[in-house]
Amino acid sequence: MARTRKRGVDYSRWGYFFIAPFFIIYTVCSLIPLASTFYNSLFESYRVGLTQVGPNYVGLDNFAKIFTDSKIHVYALNTLILWICNFIPQIAVSLLLAVWFSSSSMRLKGQQFFKTVIYMPNLIMAASFAMLFFALFSDGGPVNSILLNAGLAKDPIRFLSRVDWTRTLICAMNFLMWFGNTTILLMSGIMGIDVSLFEAARIDGASPTQSFFKITMPLLLPIFAYVFITSMIGGIQMFDVPQILTNGNGSPDRTSMTLIMFLNKHLASRNFGLAGAVSVLVFTVTGALSLVLYRAMMSRYSLKGSSN
Amino acid sequence: MSTIATIERPRFLVGWRILSYAFLIFLSALCIFPFLILIINATRMNSDIQKGFSIIPGSAFMQNLSGLLKDPNIPVVRALANSVLISTCCAALTTYFSSMTAYGIYMYRFKGRNFAFNFIMIVMMVPTQVSALGFIKMIIDASLLDSFLPLIIPAIASPIVFFFMLEYMKSVLPFEIVESSRIDGAHEFRTFNSIVMPILSPAIAVQAIFSFVTNWNNYFLPALLLNSKEKRTIPIIIAQLRSADYLKFDMGKVYIMICIAIVPLVIIYLLLSRFIIRGVTMGSVKG
Secondary structure, X not given: OHHHHHHHOOOOOHHHHHHHHHHHHHHHHHHHHHHHHHHHOOEEEEEEOOEXXXXXXXXXXXXXXXXXXXXXXXXXXXXXXXXXXXXXXXXXHHHHHHHHHHOOOOOOOOHHHHHHHHHHXXXXXXXXXXXXXXXXXXXXXXXXXXXXXXXXXXXXXXXXXXXXXXXHHHHHHHHHHHHHHHXXXXXXXHHOOOHHHHHHHHHOOOOHHHHHHHHHHHHHXXXXXXXXXXXXXXXXXXXXXXXXXXXXXXXXXXXXXXXXXXXXXXXXXXXXXXXXHHHHHHHHHHHHHHHHHHHHHHOOOOOOOOOO | OOOOOOOOOHHHHHHHHHHHHHHHHHHHHHHHHHHHHHHHHHXXXXXXXXXXXXXXXXXXXXXXXXXXXXXXXXXXXXXXXXHHHHHHHHHHHHHHHHHHHHHHXXXXXXXXXXXXXXXXXXXXXXXXXXXXXXXXXXXXXXXXXOOOHHHHHHHHOOHHHHHHHHHHHHHHOOHHHHHHHHHOOOOHHHHHHHHHHHHHHHHHHHHHHHHHHHHHHOOHHHHHHOOOHHHOOHHHHHHHHHHOOHHHOOHHHHHHHHHHHHHHHHHHHXXXXXXXXHHHHHOOOOO
């Protein structure tokens, strides 16, 4: 009978103690600051030299200002260009590699080696990676030296003074840092597909191309959605690479200035009003994307464990 | 193993295999090439580097290293110590408290449990940058600028690590173990610390590595919160090298500094790569 009595003890309230630290810290370090960010976006508050201007309530003036004076739409467009030009080749290459790696008829050898190598750049500090590219592609750097010696260029290419090259370098770095990660995610998705589906298709006379487009692709859709949205949210946060590569200027002529670089500029100079307006805009976009991701992830999710 | 196509078409496949190997080798070369130049140039003298690139390593590695360590403007050793301290604390806090949160939601049927879970899932992807302004203001008001605490404490609330630990718990932690511990009269927190945590240790190890790397590489907030020279972390020092236009002074130093930021992580990664790569997919959606 002791057992029944024990069962009767209600342990559920203990849950509150276990989740309390998370919620206290999240509220203090993220929710209250987020509210304060929204609040500050309505005030004019900046520094000129040592004098502090404001905070004065200005309504939505800061939002008007970031569009008229600062041309935030240009930075948003830069961010979008830099993200898309890395994401499209990234998803194409990753899908190809994932299919190759998981195909038993290809029987690729050295998979572990290739996976190890292509995932490696993901762990490299973005700041040092950008600094490395800056050194490699500087006017007198190793890449120009190799190009000149090989006769591929007559004069050193001024990579970082040209819009196309600067953007290409940023996209190339982001591509290198993320395609290994995406490959591994897509691969786990392909591995999760029931083998008997491919068997059945084969018996019915489907070609590999047909089974790829009619089985693999549709069943990979949830993983695709996940990769797409997380990559987009990551793309909106793009900062370290262009910041270090262009020394925070978004050079040449602000064509590689991203939204978060712009936010960082105002935070560093303590122009809290404009920084607040930028934050609110970035929050709106990432928040909407997060909701889409949440719905996609939760549609078939259950809190119950497989061990119970 | 799943199969894309099991039909044997030898000739067709040979072509594909050659093509795929060529492409994989090309991509691997792209990934390795920048680091190869980095390591070669870190061993060459500034004057040699300025003359042009050569594939043959030099012998000035120690000279470059001691030059960097002696430079009073670049406190490398201090920055290394700071980065290790912050990253270690974050890794410890984030894994312990995320496990604790996940356990609370997984094990107890309290009122508001679903709300708590859904809340964490919704905020999972909201980037820290959007609340950075309010956070920085709060830190200024609390006179905690230039302290490591604002960089370490938020690690307690990490939705992504929480979700990862929850998924892991679902696959390895049966309710029976916890119940038998209760019958033995163990306190709830004691059960968590001495029975649940050891079961979770493989997942904790993976997440500790990821958390360490993330914080080691973190640049945005530290650069805004840390001012004084002795509080700088490695990414801030790298940014400082960039803005001071060190290329004109001593390239050897620049390359060796980048080496210091990258090489320790690459070594850890190569030792644990199987483990890490397996960990990448564990917390994401199941296709």
